[in-house]
Amino acid sequence: MKTDSTMKPIFFLIFLLLLTSCSGLQSVYLPELTGLEAIDGTQSRQLRQRCENYFVQGSWQFVHSIAFKLADGNGATVMGVTVLDGTKLKCALMGVEGFVLFEAVLDEELEVSRALPPFDNPEFARGLMRDVQTIFLPPSVQRPLTGQLADGEPVCRYYGEDGKIIDILFAEDDSSRMNIYGPDLSRIRSIISGSRVPVAAEMIPETLELTASGLHGYTLTMTLISADKI
């Protein structure tokens, strides 16, 4: 096939797009936990305590603005209500104007009481509640491994029964992040917590940014509107 010269820039553009698309889909894998010997017993206890404090204790209600952005650039902003009551999780999503689009409770089972399009997909409901659970509730595994990554960053590593691995890491600027890896050790979620504000004797992140990796990736940027201990 003869290629017209005017087509060359288009092929080049397509090539570039493919290149950038693929780079965006490159998997990040679980880093090795090294420097375990550098963490002595006291440091390990302190780190473990810090990881416990990463999650709020007791019953809480949070209201966030949530900017939802899909990989294709489309997105929307909604208000989210999250209620933590022991292991029970209640969640509601509303439009900025206040209409309830989605409401569900996750206890032993997921119970969706309201789901309007485009939030009426069962997969969406499960995925959303799983994300909320990951953000707010500590891993079911009680005792994490503690250590450092190759760059010296302290980390708590939780090995879940479902094959997932969760790393909680702390940066020097007091921000923290959580990386979740699937059974194939590729990163599936990353949650960055911004600076924290004191509420009812606990430190609550003002912002949370969840990035879901993969072909159907998305980003949730959550900005705290209110936090109430209940």
Added chain:
Amino acid sequence: MRSLLIVLFLCAGLGYFHQGQAVELTGRSPVRVESVQTEFTQEKHLPILVRPIISKGTFVFQAPGSLRWEYLAPIHSVLLLHDGRIRKFIEQNGKFVEESGMGVDSMQIILQEITGWLDGNIADTPTFHATVQENGIILLTPKEPALAKIISRIELRLADQSGLMESVVLYEGADSLTKLIFAHAVLNAKIPAVTFTQP
């Protein structure tokens, strides 16, 4: 979603576009509404909320069909309707970002509904039954069962000044409601066109 948003916008619009209907339903004198500017406070009540979410904003309408609906807090957003085009903006990091997809198309249909409402009569709306209660509240109930599952009823309370609305309460379920309370309304003032074209 479409039905839900229809009702949302109707609620905002109803506050000011009901003079014909109000005459019919309540016997009040008609006031020609050329424009309305007002502030509003919105209370969102849900069973899972320990206290309602309070939103504040402004509402501007210019006949025949220009609308600016702005929430100032907790999320700064602006919805504009002008020349039949709807645009929605959300403030992010100090700048307005236009939201595309995910509902904007539905909003266009909704605002077309509002226009129909403005020209029509509450009693004649294809969407709701309207009745006046003894306390003067206009009660709207959905005609379609599908819509009734989403919105059980809407209550409109007229202000003392003819042509204005005091509050709108939208019931989504037994314990879930949105209440809009209007204040500091200005009727028929001149409004610059840019109000409806830029966030």
